[in-house]
Amino acid sequence: MTEKPLIFLDRVNKVYSSGEEEIFALREITVEVEEGEFVAIMGSSGSGKSTMMNLLGCLDKPTKGDYYLDKQAVAEATEDELALIRNKKIGFVFQNFNLLPKLSALENVELPLLYSGMATEERRQKAENALEAVGLSHRKQNKPTELSGGQQQRVSIARALVNEPVILLADEPTGALDSRTTTEIMEIFQELHQAGKTIMMVTHEAEIAEYAERLILFRDGMIVDDNKR
Amino acid sequence: MNFTESLLLSLRSLKANKLRSFLTTLGIMIGVAAVIALVALGQGTSSRITASIESLGSNLLIVTPGAVPPDQRERAEELNRLTLEDSAALSRLESIDAVAPQVRRQGQVVWHNENWTTVVEGTSSEYIEVRNSVVDEGRFFNRLEARRQQNVVVLGATVAEKFFESNSKGIGQVIEINQTPFTVIGILEKQGNQGYANQDDRVIIPITTAMDRLFQIQEINAIYLSARSADLMDQAHEEVEKILKVQRNVSSTENTYFQISSQSQILSTAEEIGKLMTGLLAGIAAISLFVGGIGIMNIMLVSVTERTREIGIRKAIGATRSAIMQQFIIEAVTLSLIGGLMGIFFGLTLSKIIDYFTPLSTLISITPILYAFFFSFLVGLIFGVYPASKASALDPIEALRHQ
Numbered sequence: 001m002t003e004k005p006l007i008f009l010d011r012v013n014k015v016y017s018s019g020e021e022e023i024f025a026l027r028e029i030t031v032e033v034e035e036g037e038f039v040a041i042m043g044s045s046g047s048g049k050s051t052m053m054n055l056l057g058c059l060d061k062p063t064k065g066d067y068y069l070d071k072q073a074v075a076e077a078t079e080d081e082l083a084l085i086r087n088k089k090i091g092f093v094f095q096n097f098n099l100l101p102k103l104s105a106l107e108n109v110e111l112p113l114l115y116s117g118m119a120t121e122e123r124r125q126k127a128e129n130a131l132e133a134v135g136l137s138h139r140k141q142n143k144p145t146e147l148s149g150g151q152q153q154r155v156s157i158a159r160a161l162v163n164e165p166v167i168l169l170a171d172e173p174t175g176a177l178d179s180r181t182t183t184e185i186m187e188i189f190q191e192l193h194q195a196g197k198t199i200m201m202v203t204h205e206a207e208i209a210e211y212a213e214r215l216i217l218f219r220d221g222m223i224v225d226d227n228k229r
Numbered sequence: 230m231n232f233t234e235s236l237l238l239s240l241r242s243l244k245a246n247k248l249r250s251f252l253t254t255l256g257i258m259i260g261v262a263a264v265i266a267l268v269a270l271g272q273g274t275s276s277r278i279t280a281s282i283e284s285l286g287s288n289l290l291i292v293t294p295g296a297v298p299p300d301q302r303e304r305a306e307e308l309n310r311l312t313l314e315d316s317a318a319l320s321r322l323e324s325i326d327a328v329a330p331q332v333r334r335q336g337q338v339v340w341h342n343e344n345w346t347t348v349v350e351g352t353s354s355e356y357i358e359v360r361n362s363v364v365d366e367g368r369f370f371n372r373l374e375a376r377r378q379q380n381v382v383v384l385g386a387t388v389a390e391k392f393f394e395s396n397s398k399g400i401g402q403v404i405e406i407n408q409t410p411f412t413v414i415g416i417l418e419k420q421g422n423q424g425y426a427n428q429d430d431r432v433i434i435p436i437t438t439a440m441d442r443l444f445q446i447q448e449i450n451a452i453y454l455s456a457r458s459a460d461l462m463d464q465a466h467e468e469v470e471k472i473l474k475v476q477r478n479v480s481s482t483e484n485t486y487f488q489i490s491s492q493s494q495i496l497s498t499a500e501e502i503g504k505l506m507t508g509l510l511a512g513i514a515a516i517s518l519f520v521g522g523i524g525i526m527n528i529m530l531v532s533v534t535e536r537t538r539e540i541g542i543r544k545a546i547g548a549t550r551s552a553i554m555q556q557f558i559i560e561a562v563t564l565s566l567i568g569g570l571m572g573i574f575f576g577l578t579l580s581k582i583i584d585y586f587t588p589l590s591t592l593i594s595i596t597p598i599l600y601a602f603f604f605s606f607l608v609g610l611i612f613g614v615y616p617a618s619k620a621s622a623l624d625p626i627e628a629l630r631h632q
Binding site: 057059083084087092094111114120159 | 544
């Protein structure tokens, strides 16, 4: 028996039915991603790349086919198991940060640990370390609204990493940032990649995709190109 | 996530919408306060009535005219009219200790320039014994004075207060009742303000004086009897019934339409009514608690909608269905419990205010407080479940897309 890769999608289909008609958001997708890869996913809107991200992030399950994440079969998991996988194995970075506005930066970073049931002291310590890693120790008590876009995205990267997930999923992470901040954020991603993190990132900007070492191109729910540099 | 953290989390989001949370809490607060205050009022009134019945005297039997069915109307006069002869006949019974017949009319009492409308009660000299009354100043009229139809009067405490600076100054004064002069020979001790009528607002004169001189009437309103002992109550009851029939030449199988009630009967009836009234008041109050619960549900539904995105984020980073459920239920229960606590405080205050500033009396006991608090918890739980399950069932993808 061969060792399975970190991410293994085996002939995955995602079908939405609207009335009589069936719409294939994803059609027979097979992808393998090894540990430590930095993958960019591109494609025009409606190409299936968002659906792909939702599946990878265990927010959704395939209609047909299998998905193994870190040797765990996602397609058969229950809703609570999915929540656990998201909590332990996946870190999300969203285009619009998705921080909770009422909580401080530190509390936002603590949130995943809260749901994994970690004791208060340990949780606080880990969250502070994660904030320090993105260079935001000095702003930990600030609310998201008191931070710049770049700072907010760094908080959300800290939040994504605090549970030491096996993959980092980024959905247009620089879509809401100016070019200078974009460079800052992408440098963080590169550092993480060099440190051995597995990163999958959806983007529609070619220059952002340049930071990745592998590019998967989607069109009409299918992979039309898969290039390693 | 442990319970303390969930609690802190919910307190935080309640604090984020202070006014809204307060207004929602107000609904529960009013409900709980209403339950506590109204139950206290019901129990207070009930215990006051019970006390006043108990003060009537033990071993007491009361004979009053009952209702006559339509087909017996022409015989009503002999079937249910009470007379002084009945009273005299009853007093000869072995089982009966004392007899106090009673007539009651409204009368105008005048002393110098003051006048007062009150109840004029005519009775026998045995009244004091039968009715458990105590003379505070002077004395009650005796058998001789009663037989001679003398114009002597014993005043209730309220009437005495109305006319005289002190009770002792009243003795020997002459007052007019319906323009007839009467000498005040005694003043009764205060019996307290009792449930249905003020027992102290009346004057008492010999029954013969009342019937022949003052009101010119033949029938009497009631006969109060005291049995020789508590064990003789049943026997006395039977004998009274028998004598009343003998007095009317009615055979023992025929009905006489009198009501013979004992103090214990009246007491248990009053207690029943008291419980019923308390239950009714509690029921009315419970409705407002229910309405408060609907308020909680309403605001929680609004909150779930407003926080769709937050729920999406929490789910994306690993919150399970039950974690989200727990968060919203704790919020709802926290709201209702805060309302419950404020309601207890407010309800107790209200009960005290009613007691001090109105003629009504309230009786606070721990049971309705515990019930009200428990129900406010239950209301939060029940009305929180639906919004919470709605929140927990949200699809994270949809929720994250929500603006």
